[in-house]
């Protein structure tokens with residue numbers, strides 16, 4: 001685990017000033033990761049040890065349960081703040097997690113929530129002191145593993161198959177949409193400015 005950061009989201013440099021075939025491949029890989037994690041038969045618990053913006057939030061939401069460290073960390077789908085948009089399967093995953101209305105506000109505002117706020121709206125299930133996040137996740141895992149596996153798996157599939165099938169049937173179209181969107185000059189400019197601002201914040 002990297003202290004303070006669960007995931008900084010997608011590596012923007014993978015779709016900034018890249019060739020279309022490179023962004024296609026990047027997006028295909030992300031679809032694969034999501035479909036495997038969201039569709040996993042295993043019990044998956046995210047131990048969110050720190051910041052978890054955008055793609056990081058998506059990965060956490062793809063799990064069955066989320067434990068987040070307390071502290072000055074944030075989680076959420078902040079895409080609009082970068083001048084980009086969350087694709088339909090990010091949106092659906094968030095709707096399935098926190099409901100339609102909260103998702104609508106959250107996405108348009110590019111909202112990043114504190115751990116307490118995230119727990120209040122159900123974006124995370126539990127908050128724990130940073131040095132106990134893994135411990136809390138392990139304790140929760142024990143509960144989930146006591147459920148008969150076949151019944152839990154079938155239930156999970158019933159809940160998740162609609163989104164999995166929807167994305168699986170639209171993968172090519174989704175890749176096309178991503179690449180044509182991020183390759184626009186205006187979007188590349190926004191991404192460049194955002195990367196600059198991250199570096200400036202650091203110095």
Ligand SMILES: CCCCC/C=C\C/C=C\CCC/C=C/C(=O)SCCNC(=O)CCNC(=O)[C@H](O)C(C)(C)COP(=O)(O)OP(=O)(O)OC[C@H]1O[C@@H](n2cnc3c(N)ncnc32)[C@H](O)[C@@H]1OP(=O)(O)O
Pocket residue numbers: 004005007008009010011012013051053054055056078079082084085086087088177178181182195198199201202
């Ligand atoms: C109408 C048709 C529609 C079609 C729709 C189709 C597609 C939609 C289009 C696009 C969808 C894209 C979805 C994108 C999802 C994403 O995940 S984008 C990434 C979002 N992530 C962020 O905004 C987080 C940015 N990072 C931070 O805020 C901070 O780094 C931090 C995570 C809070 C940690 O802070 P700190 O510890 O201070 O770390 P540093 O700021 O020092 O960062 C270290 C270096 O890393 C660089 N960096 C950080 N995050 C990223 C990143 N995500 N990508 C690339 N680079 C990143 C940062 O610049 C530092 O670099 P140097 O060390 O200075 O080189």
